[in-house]
Amino acid sequence: MERHACNGWIERWQARLLGAATLLVATLVLTITLILVVGAAKFLQSRGWRIQVLLGAHWNPLAGHFEIGLFIVDTIIVTALAMALTLPFGLGVAVFGAYVAGWRERAALRWLLTIFAAVPSVAMGWWGLAVVVPSVRRIFGGPGFSLLAAGAVLAVMLLPTFSLLALEVLDKVPEDWHQASLALGASEDQNLLQMALKVSLPGLKTAFLSAVARAMGETVAVQMVIGGAVYGFHGVLGPGATLTTQILTDMAILPLGHPAHGVLDLMALILLVALMLLTTWAQRGDDRP
Amino acid sequence: MRRGRRWYAVSYGITLVALAALFWVVCLLAKDGLAGWHWSLLTRFPRELGSGGGIGPELVNTVSMVILAEGLSVPPGMAVAVWLTDYAPMASWVRWLTRVLIAFQSIPAIVIGLIVYQTFVDRLGWPLSVGTGTIALAVLNLPAVAVLGATVLGEVPGRLREGSLALGATRIQTVWHIVLPDALPALVDQLGYSWARLAGETAALIFTAGINVGPRWGWFQPGETLAVHFWYVRTEGVMPDWRSVAAATGLVLVLITGAAVAGGKLWAARILAKRGSGVKEV
Numbered sequence A: 001m002e003r004h005a006c007n008g009w010i011e012r013w014q015a016r017l018l019g020a021a022t023l024l025v026a027t028l029v030l031t032i033t034l035i036l037v038v039g040a041a042k043f044l045q046s047r048g049w050r051i052q053v054l055l056g057a058h059w060n061p062l063a064g065h066f067e068i069g070l071f072i073v074d075t076i077i078v079t080a081l082a083m084a085l086t087l088p089f090g091l092g093v094a095v096f097g098a099y100v101a102g103w104r105e106r107a108a109l110r111w112l113l114t115i116f117a118a119v120p121s122v123a124m125g126w127w128g129l130a131v132v133v134p135s136v137r138r139i140f141g142g143p144g145f146s147l148l149a150a151g152a153v154l155a156v157m158l159l160p161t162f163s164l165l166a167l168e169v170l171d172k173v174p175e176d177w178h179q180a181s182l183a184l185g186a187s188e189d190q191n192l193l194q195m196a197l198k199v200s201l202p203g204l205k206t207a208f209l210s211a212v213a214r215a216m217g218e219t220v221a222v223q224m225v226i227g228g229a230v231y232g233f234h235g236v237l238g239p240g241a242t243l244t245t246q247i248l249t250d251m252a253i254l255p256l257g258h259p260a261h262g263v264l265d266l267m268a269l270i271l272l273v274a275l276m277l278l279t280t281w282a283q284r285g286d287d288r289p
Numbered sequence B: 001m002r003r004g005r006r007w008y009a010v011s012y013g014i015t016l017v018a019l020a021a022l023f024w025v026v027c028l029l030a031k032d033g034l035a036g037w038h039w040s041l042l043t044r045f046p047r048e049l050g051s052g053g054g055i056g057p058e059l060v061n062t063v064s065m066v067i068l069a070e071g072l073s074v075p076p077g078m079a080v081a082v083w084l085t086d087y088a089p090m091a092s093w094v095r096w097l098t099r100v101l102i103a104f105q106s107i108p109a110i111v112i113g114l115i116v117y118q119t120f121v122d123r124l125g126w127p128l129s130v131g132t133g134t135i136a137l138a139v140l141n142l143p144a145v146a147v148l149g150a151t152v153l154g155e156v157p158g159r160l161r162e163g164s165l166a167l168g169a170t171r172i173q174t175v176w177h178i179v180l181p182d183a184l185p186a187l188v189d190q191l192g193y194s195w196a197r198l199a200g201e202t203a204a205l206i207f208t209a210g211i212n213v214g215p216r217w218g219w220f221q222p223g224e225t226l227a228v229h230f231w232y233v234r235t236e237g238v239m240p241d242w243r244s245v246a247a248a249t250g251l252v253l254v255l256i257t258g259a260a261v262a263g264g265k266l267w268a269a270r271i272l273a274k275r276g277s278g279v280k281e282v
Helices: A002-046 A069-100 A103-117 A121-140 A147-171 A175-183 A188-199 A201-217 A220-226 A243-250 A262-287 B006-035 B056-087 B092-105 B109-123 B130-154 B158-166 B171-199 B226-236 B242-275
Strands: none
Touching (some): A002 A262, A002 B092, A002 B109, A002 B130, A069 A147, A069 A188, A069 A220, A069 B006, A103 B242, A121 A220, A121 B242, A147 A201, A147 A220, A188 A201, A220 A243, A243 A262, A243 B109, B056 B171, B056 B226, B130 B171, B158 B171, B171 B242
16 A cells, blocks of 8 residues: 555656656747747837738838738749649659559668658758759749749659658558459559549648648758849749748848847748648648548 | 559659659769768868868767757657657647647748747857757757657557556556557657758758857857758858869768668667567567
């Protein structure tokens, strides 16, 4: 009896210790969010809460103009371009790895994709400068530094991770279902398009959204090839700047004491909110059976 | 080609194109990096203006900062993972916490860089240094360790836990002697990924660890890493041999990240092989 009570006491403290670690991490996450919210709110207040800050495109920190609409639009365009390029290639690789390849090829493919997934984004940016930017310049004219180049670099960067995730999802379709579908007379194509891809849709959505999150949050690979133009929109083939690249560029120009430092917090907060929405959306499908 | 398998052929073609693009990146890096390769590159100090600079301090900074950041983030992160899988009540706020952690797992690194810069450099007056960069990497890694750790621990079969608890083990004994050893290969695998991610991190370090190196290693010495050096030399370097220095730095970096992932996988496979197949089949 004595011993049992003692164990209960120790166990309670073990649980509390682990709970304290969770509390610590929760506090950290909350603190980061609060810092951004307070910084962004102060900045918006100094601008009179004008919506123009989010929608306008007049960016000139030295003259006191802080409208970040252009960066939001560029972020959306670059992310959309990257996903439009990654999706067909990633799905193709996943279908090959899950259904077409023999076990030897599949093992080799997984190894390669895993190693490629670990290639740092800065290396992708380097490749973009060496290959993608000159190609865009040669094919479409213009400076080459462009939203398109950024999208292409991101697409190559996301490809291994997205393919691996999609491959895992397609792999989880039960063998019985393939057998049943084929036994009912479906061709391999019909089985793939009308059964396998369809039942994998929730999982593929999660993989897709996590790739979107990475595309949106990538900084250096984009910064190296996008050109950093902040005055006006130059089209998909022209230079631009995203939220992440602009935070990087202006962190030195707008130090903490600067009255407009809060605009960096605002940009970071927008990214964080978008990320929360993506995560919530991705999880919603997973909760359903 | 059998009829009705057109999309299989298409996927085969797509895979070849995709792999070609990925090989292009690595092979170009290898080609340019090896063009001006000299082994003393790994030990020399970098040079801002003259040619012949090396990456010795960057190499030391990268390895030491990754080890320190893992050391700072893995114990609390794994504690959170254990709490989430084995202790957390079934409550909606726990689901929300998990969701927030998942979002923070893919938080843009530049946001972490911004926060750490504001807090440690601007408010506390820390220099751009090894220490500040380590903090940034640890903060970046913490939610990832918690989420991925919880995923891995969640895959340990419930019957192992039930068996252990039924035999009279406490919860912490179950976690320590049953759950963690069973999950060890997957954890080692994840550690490899995590190592590669931190070693390749650039955006969070430019304004925390800085773009310079000090004369010796120290917590408050400037802490440029390989990834930052790669970025800096390629985008702003003015040394005459910036082209080969950048590519060689990138090559070393890619080799390190590749070795981390491959090492994690091989180590995990070795643990699984040593364990033998008989035990888990019961």
